Amino acid sequence: MTPEVGPHPGMPTYLGMPSFPVAARAAVADSQLRRNLAHATHTIRAKRAGAVGELADWQELRAAAKAIKDHTLAHLDTYLLRLEQNVTSAGGHVHWAQDAAEANAIVAGLVRAAGADRVVKVKSMATQETGLNEALAADGIGALETDLAELIVQLGHDRPSHILVPAIHRNRAEIREIFRREMPDAPADLTDEPRMLAAAARAHLRQAFLSAEVGVSGANFAIAETGSLVVVESEGNGRMCVTLPQTLISVVGIEKILPTWRDLEVFLALLPRSSTAERMNPYTSIWTGVTPGDGPADFHLVLLDNGRTTALADQTGRQALRCIRCSACLNVCPVYERAGGHAYGSPYPGPIGAIISPQLRGVTSATDASLPYASTLCGACYEVCPVAINIPEALVYLRGKVVEEKRQKHFSPERAVFHASGLVLRSGRLLAAAQRAAAVGGRLVARSGRIRRLPPPLSRWTDTRDAPAPPHESFRAWWARTREGKQ
Numbered sequence: 001m002t003p004e005v006g007p008h009p010g011m012p013t014y015l016g017m018p019s020f021p022v023a024a025r026a027a028v029a030d031s032q033l034r035r036n037l038a039h040a041t042h043t044i045r046a047k048r049a050g051a052v053g054e055l056a057d058w059q060e061l062r063a064a065a066k067a068i069k070d071h072t073l074a075h076l077d078t079y080l081l082r083l084e085q086n087v088t089s090a091g092g093h094v095h096w097a098q099d100a101a102e103a104n105a106i107v108a109g110l111v112r113a114a115g116a117d118r119v120v121k122v123k124s125m126a127t128q129e130t131g132l133n134e135a136l137a138a139d140g141i142g143a144l145e146t147d148l149a150e151l152i153v154q155l156g157h158d159r160p161s162h163i164l165v166p167a168i169h170r171n172r173a174e175i176r177e178i179f180r181r182e183m184p185d186a187p188a189d190l191t192d193e194p195r196m197l198a199a200a201a202r203a204h205l206r207q208a209f210l211s212a213e214v215g216v217s218g219a220n221f222a223i224a225e226t227g228s229l230v231v232v233e234s235e236g237n238g239r240m241c242v243t244l245p246q247t248l249i250s251v252v253g254i255e256k257i258l259p260t261w262r263d264l265e266v267f268l269a270l271l272p273r274s275s276t277a278e279r280m281n282p283y284t285s286i287w288t289g290v291t292p293g294d295g296p297a298d299f300h301l302v303l304l305d306n307g308r309t310t311a312l313a314d315q316t317g318r319q320a321l322r323c324i325r326c327s328a329c330l331n332v333c334p335v336y337e338r339a340g341g342h343a344y345g346s347p348y349p350g351p352i353g354a355i356i357s358p359q360l361r362g363v364t365s366a367t368d369a370s371l372p373y374a375s376t377l378c379g380a381c382y383e384v385c386p387v388a389i390n391i392p393e394a395l396v397y398l399r400g401k402v403v404e405e406k407r408q409k410h411f412s413p414e415r416a417v418f419h420a421s422g423l424v425l426r427s428g429r430l431l432a433a434a435q436r437a438a439a440v441g442g443r444l445v446a447r448s449g450r451i452r453r454l455p456p457p458l459s460r461w462t463d464t465r466d467a468p469a470p471p472h473e474s475f476r477a478w479w480a481r482t483r484e485g486k487q
């Protein structure tokens, strides 16, 4: 059974998380979690490969998407102002939020102004990032997640662990138990059959949709040319959230913008195949401002910065802002497959989380400083990314930033070791002495040619793998003995 990791009521969801190695150690020891993850990621991975393989021009589409996103990011100020102008002229309202607290305060104020004390939500990474549900709860406003997997996470007092499949760490039996425990209207004879579970959730949500006065959404894309917002999804809950309530509030990261309507064509071909392995999404909802008598009468777009302009200013790191949250990189990552999403301490798990979170939040916390190391640098994420984000390059770059941050603030044992190593390697005499000492020391602690345990700080290596014992004789000593006749 996966341990409960839910936030305390009223507390921002991702505050005070442990570093990746600490969190991952617990996750790796959970065999049920590993089975759930391995089954799910292998299934999605294989389906995605099939869906992508159907398109002969996949690489050209990928290059086009990269070029569109890079162009947009280079002219982001222009396109954001154009978006604002077109949303406003279509009857919507645009709000600018510099950080999470400002975004949450804007949303809470709008909900109160609408006279509501609860909202229905379609899955939104941006509001997970700002901790909106917790902020609304502190203000006496209830938020109901309506995406099936998000509902499972919410009812389980849990955290999402995957971008696309937030409850990927739960199996059917666990979901049935959560529904029976937390959903008062769940049928008494509920089984763990997927159809039964979906029907129970549908019945639970339907009344909430019909009575909700305020809907909260994110958006996959925002089109500057027309002021349109786009949400793609599979269940239809998003369609209900953005059409049934009288007030709609969309919280959207500033990087989600596309310059023109035509650009959308490229991304609607790439996103479903990369994420759910579908040729097109079952539901694609697009709206522009408000239309009298059709959908919400009041539309608010909250444009969220929250560290994005800092990432944008970084020539290497800014490529992370191309991400369209397809989750393909998670499903191929050997680290994610074993550690699961909670270990990343952020709403963005997996390889993209390892490069986006340290840029949005900085590398000062233990969690964020550990994330660039949560990778084998195998490159599988780069290969599948539909917008060609060079994640390994960004990881190595961010590791450099972490080292620099530590160097400026703290004494670094790693740096001291490398400094001492430099002194030894520059002197033939010291190197020979060190090799002789290592050979003697190795003989004392090694068993069958392996060293199981080394003292700190070298123990950080042997904590997770054995070290090979140093040879009895170094190459230099062997050469001197056999070729130069020295002992």
Ligand code: SF4
Residues within 6 Å of the ligand: 274, 322, 323, 324, 325, 326, 327, 328, 329, 330, 352, 381, 384, 385, 386, 387, 388, 389
């Ligand atoms: S980094 Fe690329 S593969 Fe990963 S979620 Fe973003 S777009 Fe998808």
